Amino acid sequence: MTGRRRYHPFFALRFMRRTLLLYLVPLVQVLFERDWAALSTALAQDAALFCLLAAVSWVMLHASSWELDAGGVLRLRWALLFSWERTIQGSQLAAVQIERPVAYRLAGACRVTLYPALLPKRQAVTLCLTRRDAARLADCLMPAPAEETYHPAGGERLAFVLLGANSLSTMLLVWLAMRQGDSAAEQMAWQQLGQAAAWAARWLPAGLAWALTAWTFLFGLSLLRSFSHTVRYTVWRGGGVLASRGGLFLRVERRFRLAHLSCAEVRLSPAARLLRCYPVYLTAGSYSADDPLFVYRAGQEALVRRLLPGFVLPPRGRLRLGQLRGRSLVFLAPGGGCLAFFVLLLLVASWALPAAVPLLALPAAACALWLAFEAEGLFREGAWPAQGRLTFLRQRRMSLRCVCVFSPATALRIRQSPWAVLRGRANLTFAYPGRLRETVRSIPLADALRCAAFLERNEAYDPHHPL
Amino acid sequence: MEQPFDLAASAATPTPRGRAVLCVWAALPGAAAAPFVFWQGFGLGCAFCALWCALVFAVWVRACSFVATLGSRTLTLYLGVAFPVERVIPRHSITSALIFRTPLLRLAGACVLVVFTPGMWAMLPGIPLAAADAISAALLAGEDAP
Numbered sequence: 311m312t313g314r315r316r317y318h319p320f321f322a323l324r325f326m327r328r329t330l331l332l333y334l335v336p337l338v339q340v341l342f343e344r345d346w347a348a349l350s351t352a353l354a355q356d357a358a359l360f361c362l363l364a365a366v367s368w369v370m371l372h373a374s375s376w377e378l379d380a381g382g383v384l385r386l387r388w389a390l391l392f393s394w395e396r397t398i399q400g401s402q403l404a405a406v407q408i409e410r411p412v413a414y415r416l417a418g419a420c421r422v423t424l425y426p427a428l429l430p431k432r433q434a435v436t437l438c439l440t441r442r443d444a445a446r447l448a449d450c451l452m453p454a455p456a457e458e459t460y461h462p463a464g465g466e467r468l469a470f471v472l473l474g475a476n477s478l479s480t481m482l483l484v485w486l487a488m489r490q491g492d493s494a495a496e497q498m499a500w501q502q503l504g505q506a507a508a509w510a511a512r513w514l515p516a517g518l519a520w521a522l523t524a525w526t527f528l529f530g531l532s533l534l535r536s537f538s539h540t541v542r543y544t545v546w547r548g549g550g551v552l553a554s555r556g557g558l559f560l561r562v563e564r565r566f567r568l569a570h571l572s573c574a575e576v577r578l579s580p581a582a583r584l585l586r587c588y589p590v591y592l593t594a595g596s597y598s599a600d601d602p603l604f605v606y607r608a609g610q611e612a613l614v615r616r617l618l619p620g621f622v623l624p625p626r627g628r629l630r631l632g633q634l635r636g637r638s639l640v641f642l643a644p645g646g647g648c649l650a651f652f653v654l655l656l657l658v659a660s661w662a663l664p665a666a667v668p669l670l671a672l673p674a675a676a677c678a679l680w681l682a683f684e685a686e687g688l689f690r691e692g693a694w695p696a697q698g699r700l701t702f703l704r705q706r707r708m709s710l711r712c713v714c715v716f717s718p719a720t721a722l723r724i725r726q727s728p729w730a731v732l733r734g735r736a737n738l739t740f741a742y743p744g745r746l747r748e749t750v751r752s753i754p755l756a757d758a759l760r761c762a763a764f765l766e767r768n769e770a771y772d773p774h775h776p777l
Numbered sequence: 778m779e780q781p782f783d784l785a786a787s788a789a790t791p792t793p794r795g796r797a798v799l800c801v802w803a804a805l806p807g808a809a810a811a812p813f814v815f816w817q818g819f820g821l822g823c824a825f826c827a828l829w830c831a832l833v834f835a836v837w838v839r840a841c842s843f844v845a846t847l848g849s850r851t852l853t854l855y856l857g858v859a860f861p862v863e864r865v866i867p868r869h870s871i872t873s874a875l876i877f878r879t880p881l882l883r884l885a886g887a888c889v890l891v892v893f894t895p896g897m898w899a900m901l902p903g904i905p906l907a908a909a910d911a912i913s914a915a916l917l918a919g920e921d922a923p
Contacts, residue, residue: 384879427895428872428895429895505850549794636881688898717892718866718867718869718870719869719870719895719896720867720870720896721864721867721870721894721896721897722864722865723862723863723865723897724861724862724863724864724865725860725861725862726857726860726861726862727860728859728860731859733859741894741896741897742895743870743894743895743896744895744896745895745896745897746896747896762851762853762863762865765850765851765865765867766848766849766850766851766853767850
């Protein structure tokens with residue numbers, strides 16, 4: 311159908327990037343012995359090495375190819391000295407992701423990742439294709455005509471930006487960027503941060519000012535990152551495929567085959583509850599998203615059902631003290647342990663180092679908040695069959711996750727400790743295709759058995775589901 | 778004459794000989810390590826042997842508690858006395874099954890059946906070969922097979 315096609319030259323750059331350390335080998339002796347006269351020789355050796363590796367990359371580029379046939383079968387080939395061919399059935403893909411960072415866009419390239427429905431994430435395939443080839447491949451593997459479309463606008467987009475911002479992942483990215491960047495930029499960044507902290511320290515104790523400045527800086531960065539993701543963002547559904555596209559600096563297009571969706575979840579984070587806007591995350595095969603697919607306002611559940619037919623929220627009853635009977639207190643262990651540690655530090659600091667009390671009070675307050683959310687998990691966490699689907703509520707960190715299981719291939723595991731046997735409680739683990747798992751803790755054994763019985767008598771799921 | 782395994786009327790459990798083979802497997806690493814521990818001291822060796830015997834006993838107890846039942850839509854595995862585990866696997870999600878026999882298992886008339894699904898894999902150890910064959914055939918024949 312496409313004929314034999316070559317990858318984009320960026321495919322070879324991925325190999326070249328892995329060989330960067332090799333260029334240091336000729337320079338090591340020069341740098342250690344400070345023999346500047348030999349520097350030109352070392353640089354010449356580096357140039358020769360670069361030419362050699364460039365030649366190897368060129369050979370790799372020409373030895374590898376891909377082809378998509380009319381039956382939707384993708385073949386990845388290598389033919390030099392030995393040959394191999396990897397065949398990927400298009401119908402067995404759960405998700406296709408096309409990423410276009412700025413550098414790729416300038417070169418007209420796309421990074422395409424194919425996520426299989428039944429295999430673990432490490433078996434996902436990443437290809438470097440030209441823009442036209444990537445679009446053609448995605449259209450052939452997962453055609454997605456727009457039957458239902460959704461654009462976040464106004465308040466929804468603002469909520470999308472806020473809920474998509476993740477300070478932790480931004481912190482990791484900033485740290486990586488500073489490690490890879492030059493020391494002058496790093497020094498400048500620290501200097502600017504120090505000035506901001508000094509300004510905040512006019513009103514706040516020094517340590518607290520530093521902590522708040524660093525957090526504000528990271529949150530600002532994550533907001534910017536999240537905002538860039540929502541530029542020209544669209545979600546659409548059609549032809550059994552749910553797709554999204556958008557982004558300013560990093561343009562990302564994702565397509566999910568609805569028949570291979572493992573689960574969809576709504577995360578009730580503190581920000582989501584305040585805004586009354588809830589982000590929806592998808593897991594399909596080996597693909598598990600870190601970014602929300604879309605956000606809906608409270609009362610707009612019809613939008614979710616329009617984009618995700620068959621989505622059901624877990625039932626949420628009233629909180630009763632009876633729900634706590636026999637429930638393991640392991641829920642409170644992480645937050646409670648951290649809170650106890652910081653309270654202990656506060657007590658010691660109030661006696662030995664009063665100036666550090668405000669700085670320690672901040673993490674103690676954060677831990678108290680965490681403990682409050684864990685206490686909510688103690689009441690809420692559970693699993694129930696509802697309207698022909700398995701659903702469960704799971705508390706993780708500061709958010710409550712409302713999950714609806716779509717995949718009929720999901721297996722269950724019910725585990726009990728001797729204490730749980732006495733109390734009639736059990737941990738229920740959902741094993742999704744793609745080796746992804748989620749455990750709901752210390753739920754009534756009767757509820758776990760009801761979920762198991764649901765699988766046995768389940769008629770809502772299509773028996774001819776394309777596993 | 779040996780009766781064919783009736784899948785609908787019975788649940789598969791490890792045979793006594795199958796359990797004995799599992800215990801032998803569990804005992805082997807301990808038996809290999811014991812001389813070296815005795816070399817360090819007689820008391821230490823005795824303590825190690827007692828500990829390993831307890832481990833083998835735990836394996837035997839867990840093997841005794843193992844039951845696999847095949848429903849119309851699911852394969853359910855029960856395991857454990859003090860720490861019970863129940864696994865429920867939709868039948869149509871099972872992508873492949875593997876039956877393997879070692880010389881010891883062959884002597885015991887048992888085998889190990891491993892079933893693979895996209896999300897997990899599960900092992901049915903020490904069950905009779907006839908049961909393993911019947912379960913494997915039923916699992917891979919289709920959902921409505923008896």
